[in-house]
Amino acid sequence: MPMESEPLFPPLARDALSQRIARILTDAIVSGQLKPGDRVAESVIARDLGVSRAPVREAGRLLESAGLLVSKANRGFFVRTIDAEDLDALYELRLCIEREAAARVVREGRLADILDPLRALIEQMVALSAEKRLMHQIVVDLQFHRLIVETSGNQRFLAVFDKLASEIQACTALIERVFDEPGMIARNHYLIIEALETGDPEQARSAMDYHIGVARKAVVEHFRKLEAEGGA
Template sequence: MLTDAIVSGRLKPGDRVAESVIARDLGVSRAPVREAGRLLESAGLLVSKANRGFFVRTIDSEDLDSLYELRLCIEREATARVVREGRSGEIIPTLLAQIDEMVGLSQDSQLIYQIGIDLKFHRTIVEHSGNRRFLAVFDKLASEIQACTALIERVFDEPGKVARNHYLIVDALETGDEIAAREAMDYHIGVAREAVVGHFRKLEAESGAQV
């Protein structure tokens, strides 16, 4: 609804988002825009300064690294929990279908969609971990990760390979070994973390702050 209209387009990080302007553009009052702003703020896409309004969030490589480390903590524990609670078999068919879909979307032009499925894959695991708080944190980070990744677009050289890497996680789930599952997720996210943060560091070396 409103949220999409705001984020969808052309906004550089650090840009100011005046609620009066948005309200005028969308032909509604400022109140609903305000609500949507708070929503996007809690989703981590905007930050608000007192008496100044909303700004598009900026992010540096250190913060991105923190983000991935947090994700790591949540997801490796969630993966272990899935095994411990004996819910692996229940979700493996879903996970395999998602990987197949990802592999099918490995064309350059469809990277954005692949990122979406990638997130769904991880969410499926967290969702079935049995820990609602894990899911809440994950969902909050998800929009940020997706937004960041969408802006970076291509960090990895071989998107198809990345998609196939998810099979390792499913394999570990199938063994029923809690520790192996945890380590599989640990490795998987660790690789992504290095790649994304490394890419970002290079961007920073060339210019200033980035989204």
């Protein structure tokens, strides 16, 4: 009789199962344990974690909204195909859009309209980070950046940003798992607000360059290392 293979994941205790399963799957994707194109089988994961399929399915939906998984009709969830070059190109495009959007907000005198909402969004991110509610934090992070782009008044910027929304969310999920300090990215959003408040477009550009640039370096280098180790 053939021996059963070792489970991919250890059994999981109760409470907030879908969020916890989503974090486990995110770690597996970032570490390369689950590779691009791999099928995320609900039944196998539910068995390994000692839970029903329902919270696994909900975790899959959370990660689909975050851009890490894709669903295929009658086939379930699959790890989204993403590599270092894709990520680097996405960050470069984000920098082009968001640095100029931030500069336009300052130059057009529109910061006052969104200053309080931006601060409120950061407070939400920090609180969600402390509660380890990563998937919800990702959504709020996207709202923060989108608000700046929208307020810039450049509809072309906004159209491109919205088209990239799921990929941007995926990057945010990866950032939080790559950095050692949980919530560091959430708190770093305060630096963007401080730069906007100077009233200097160049300061706004520099802050966005730094904010997105740090994440770009960490995530892209991490993926290049994984690709080198895995030969893929």
